[in-house]
Amino acid sequence: xxxxxxxxxxxxxxxxxxxxxxxxxxxxxxxxxxxxxxxxxxxxxxxxxxxxxxxxxxxxxxxxxxxxxxxxxxxxxxxxxxxxxxxxxxxxxxxxxxxxxxxxxxxxxxxxxxxxxxxxxxxxxxxxxxxxxxxxxxxxxxxxxxxxxxxxxxxxxxxxxxxxxxxxxxxxxxxxxxxxxxxxxxxxxxxxxxxxxxxxxxxxxxxxxxxxxxxxxxxxxxxxxxxxxxxxxxxxxxxxxxxxxxxxxxxxxxxxxxxxxxxxxxxxxxxxxxxxxxxxxxxxxxxxxxxxxxxxxxxxxxxxxxxxxxxxxxxxxxxxxxxxxxxxxxxxxxxxxxxxxxxxxxxxxxxxxxxxxxxxxxxxxxxxxxxxxxxxxxxxxxxxxxxxxxxxxxxxxxxxxxxxxxxxx
Numbered sequence: 001x002x003x004x005x006x007x008x009x010x011x012x013x014x015x016x017x018x019x020x021x022x023x024x025x026x027x028x029x030x031x032x033x034x035x036x037x038x039x040x041x042x043x044x045x046x047x048x049x050x051x052x053x054x055x056x057x058x059x060x061x062x063x064x065x066x067x068x069x070x071x072x073x074x075x076x077x078x079x080x081x082x083x084x085x086x087x088x089x090x091x092x093x094x095x096x097x098x099x100x101x102x103x104x105x106x107x108x109x110x111x112x113x114x115x116x117x118x119x120x121x122x123x124x125x126x127x128x129x130x131x132x133x134x135x136x137x138x139x140x141x142x143x144x145x146x147x148x149x150x151x152x153x154x155x156x157x158x159x160x161x162x163x164x165x166x167x168x169x170x171x172x173x174x175x176x177x178x179x180x181x182x183x184x185x186x187x188x189x190x191x192x193x194x195x196x197x198x199x200x201x202x203x204x205x206x207x208x209x210x211x212x213x214x215x216x217x218x219x220x221x222x223x224x225x226x227x228x229x230x231x232x233x234x235x236x237x238x239x240x241x242x243x244x245x246x247x248x249x250x251x252x253x254x255x256x257x258x259x260x261x262x263x264x265x266x267x268x269x270x271x272x273x274x275x276x277x278x279x280x281x282x283x284x285x286x287x288x289x290x291x292x293x294x295x296x297x298x299x300x301x302x303x304x305x306x307x308x309x310x311x312x313x314x315x316x317x318x319x320x321x322x323x324x325x326x327x328x329x330x331x332x333x334x335x336x337x338x339x340x341x342x343x344x345x346x347x348x349x350x351x352x353x354x355x356x357x358x359x360x361x362x363x364x365x366x367x368x369x370x371x372x373x374x375x376x377x378x379x380x381x382x383x384x385x386x387x388x389x390x391x392x393x394x395x396x397x398x399x400x401x402x403x404x405x406x407x408x409x
Contacts, residue, residue, distance in 0.1 A: 069115030109142025124151035229274030236306030343375030
């Protein structure tokens with residue numbers, strides 16, 4: 001096989017990075033490329049779009065350093081036994097790509113992951129060198145590094161001193177699944193590495209007796225990812241694991257990645273992928289647990305399956321199952337109850353609480369504030385609206401379910 005060009009490596013290793021769910025794509029227009037596939041296109045190889053906590057869209061160069069890997073995880077397309085084309089960037093190639101993309105305003109940062117080549121320490125050392133060379137060269141953009149749990153602690157320390165965010169994947173929802181599908185990985189070791197990142201972050205954030213902080217260590221925190229649908233874990237198990245991870249390690253995000261059947265896959269894996277809607281519902285439920293004060297037992301079905309309803313979002317499912325709590329008077333109800341109204345997010349609730357101090361609110365006022373009236377009107381009363389018997393209608397759920405197109409086969 002001849003030597004690969006940097007463009008060919010970029011196409012291969014950016015495509016291999018698509019299985020990492022830590023970045024979300026967003027729509028954009030093609031730029032500076034005839035067919036949208038060249039180095040100068042915002043929709044071309046290697047560029048993904050993530051969102052900051054304030055809602056700002058951030059373009060990142062998202063690539064693997066290499067898709068060579070000495071591990072044989074059953075669910076990974078880059079496992080050592082997989083028959084895929086391999087490539088590897090050098091340290092200088094990643095530094096050059098990142099710098100050139102950044103100078104041309106194509107990206108605002110780098111998301112770097114990698115297969116394990118030679119050893120965990122060797123791979124982690126190469127990734128850290130990339131980040132260190134970028135910072136030494138004056139790069140001030142965002143850097144997210146996927147760290148390796150069994151790499152030497154000093155390498156993780158170096159990584160956190162130059163990266164904005166670190167992430168360590170727990171891989172699967174249960175220890176038993178990790179041991180079955182990724183026997184070379186140790187769940188206890190993974191959690192131990194996450195714990196060390198949290199302690200080091202807190203240590204650097206603490207002020208000394210002089211009032212100064214030690215420095216800057218992974219200021220954007222750490223995240224992790226779980227594959228959904230590769231094992232038999234139900235949604236209650238997945239969300240329960242996520243809740244424990246948030247509490248124990250102070251994670252900024254748990255990402256859920258729907259399992260996708262891969263070429264030449266292991267016989268132990270499902271033959272079909274789970275519905276993508278399941279991944280979406282898990283994100284919605286995750287949000288309710290973190291920001292809306294819902295309990296896990298309130299979100300999952302009470303039919304013994306431990307699964308989320310795929311037809312409607314989890315907040316609406318809870319409201320339909322607890323109709324005795326509604327309708328809610330938007331002009332009098334406490335904030336915590338308004339947060340449970342379908343179609344109301346935290347921002348709209350805060351606007352309602354502020355606005356009702358000076359005026360009695362009507363349905364059109366809620367609409368102007370950004371409330372989703374179609375979802376909320378059956379569950380609220382306003383100055384000029386009362387749902388009446390609509391809340392007790394047996395077919396209320398069907399009004400929110402989109403019709404599905406029948407399959408021919």
